[in-house]
Amino acid sequence: MRGGTELQQPSAIAVLSAGSWGTTFAKVLADAQPRIPVRLWARRAEVVEEINTQHRNSAYLPEIQLPENISADQDPAAVLAGADVVVLAVPAQSLRAQLRQWREHFAPDVTVISLMKGLELGSDARMSEVIAEELTIASERIVVVSGPNLAMEIARKEPTASVVACTDEQTAAWVAGLSAPSYFRPYTTTDVAGVEIGGIVKNVIALAVGICDGRGMGQNTKASVITRGLAETTRLAVALGGQSETMAGLAGLGDLVATCSSPLSRNRTAGRLLGQGLSLEQVADKMTQTAEGIKSGPAVHELAGKLEIEMPITAAMVGVLSGKLTVDELGPRLLARDLKAESEYS
Numbered sequence: 001m002r003g004g005t006e007l008q009q010p011s012a013i014a015v016l017s018a019g020s021w022g023t024t025f026a027k028v029l030a031d032a033q034p035r036i037p038v039r040l041w042a043r044r045a046e047v048v049e050e051i052n053t054q055h056r057n058s059a060y061l062p063e064i065q066l067p068e069n070i071s072a073d074q075d076p077a078a079v080l081a082g083a084d085v086v087v088l089a090v091p092a093q094s095l096r097a098q099l100r101q102w103r104e105h106f107a108p109d110v111t112v113i114s115l116m117k118g119l120e121l122g123s124d125a126r127m128s129e130v131i132a133e134e135l136t137i138a139s140e141r142i143v144v145v146s147g148p149n150l151a152m153e154i155a156r157k158e159p160t161a162s163v164v165a166c167t168d169e170q171t172a173a174w175v176a177g178l179s180a181p182s183y184f185r186p187y188t189t190t191d192v193a194g195v196e197i198g199g200i201v202k203n204v205i206a207l208a209v210g211i212c213d214g215r216g217m218g219q220n221t222k223a224s225v226i227t228r229g230l231a232e233t234t235r236l237a238v239a240l241g242g243q244s245e246t247m248a249g250l251a252g253l254g255d256l257v258a259t260c261s262s263p264l265s266r267n268r269t270a271g272r273l274l275g276q277g278l279s280l281e282q283v284a285d286k287m288t289q290t291a292e293g294i295k296s297g298p299a300v301h302e303l304a305g306k307l308e309i310e311m312p313i314t315a316a317m318v319g320v321l322s323g324k325l326t327v328d329e330l331g332p333r334l335l336a337r338d339l340k341a342e343s344e345y346s
Contacts, residue, residue, distance in 0.1 A: 023057045024152075111171065112135065197237040202259050236304055266289055
C-alpha cells in the first residue's frame with residue numbers, strides 16, 4: 001500500500017461518522033484523491049440518501065457540495081469492505097464500544113486515522129491507545145490528525161494548516177500526501193502524545209473561555225485563560241512524553257486559539273451557553289453535536305491528579321461541570337495558583 005514516503009493509491013477509504021468533521025475530512029481526501037472512492041458511514045437514512053443523490057450533507061455542512069467520489073451507507077460493514085484506510089470521527093466516549101462492533105470488518109493491513117479529540121473516561125486513555133488496544137494493531141499504522149480544524153471553514157476551502165502525527169515518519173508522510181488538496185496543508189510529526197493532548201485539553205479551555213464570554217468578561221480575561229490554558233496543557237503533554245515544541249505549534253497553540261475564539265467552535269459555544277445560565281441538559285438540547293470538553297474534562301482532571309500536574313483552569317471547569325461551582329464562582333478560580341515567575345512550564 002505504501003513504500004517509503006511515496007504515495008501509493010489505496011483501493012478505498014472509509015470514514016466512520018458523517019458529522020461535520022468526518023464529512024469535511026472525507027471531502028479533503030476526496031478532493032485530494034478524486035480517483036479513490038471515499039465511503040462515509042452515517043446513522044440516519046436521510047443523511048445517506050442526501051449524500052448519495054445530491055452530494056450534500058445539509059444537516060452538518062449546509063450549502064457545501066461534496067465531491068462525486070464520496071458515497072454513504074448505513075451499514076458499517078459495507079463502508080469498511082475493501083478499505084485499506086479507515087478514518088475514525090465518532091464521539092470519543094463511544095469509540096471503544098463501536099470498535100468492538102466493527103473490528104471484524106477492518107482489513108488486516110489497515111491504516112487508521114483518528115480525528116477524535118477526547119480522553120476516555122475511566123481509563124484516561126487517548127484515542128490512539130484505544131484504537132491500538134481494540135484493533136490490536138501497531139502504533140506505526142495509527143495516525144492522528146489535529147490542529148485548527150474548524151470543519152465549516154475547511155469545507156469552504158479556506159486555507160488551513162494541520163498536523164499529521166504517527167510514531168512512524170513514513171506513515172505520517174504518506175497520510176499527509178493522501179490528504180493535501182490545495183486548501184489543506186498537513187505538516188508531520190512523530191509526537192502523537194503531544195498532538196493528542198493538545199487536541200483534548202483545548203476543548204476544556206474553550207469551555208472556560210466560552211463561559212467568560214457568556215458572563216460578559218473582557219478580552220484580557222479570555223487572553224489570560226487561553227495563555228495559562230496553554231501552559232497547563234504543556235505541563236500535561238510533557239509529563240506524558242510529549243514535546244513542548246508541539247504545544248507551540250498548530251496542534252497546540254493553533255488549535256487552542258481557533259477553538260477558543262471562533263463562534264463555529266462547539267466547546268466555546270457550549271461554554272457560552274453555560275455562562276448565560278443554561279444547564280448542561282439545556283446545552284445538550286440546543287446543540288446538534290458533542291462538545292467533547294464536557295465529557296473529557298473529568299478524565300483530564302483525573303489524569304492530571306495521578307501525575308501530580310497542576311491544572312487550575314481544568315479543575316475549575318470540572319467543578320462547574322459537576323455542579324460544585326457556579327459559573328459566577330468560576331472566574332476567581334481560573335488563575336488560582338501561587339504567585340511565581342512566568343516561565344515555559346510554570
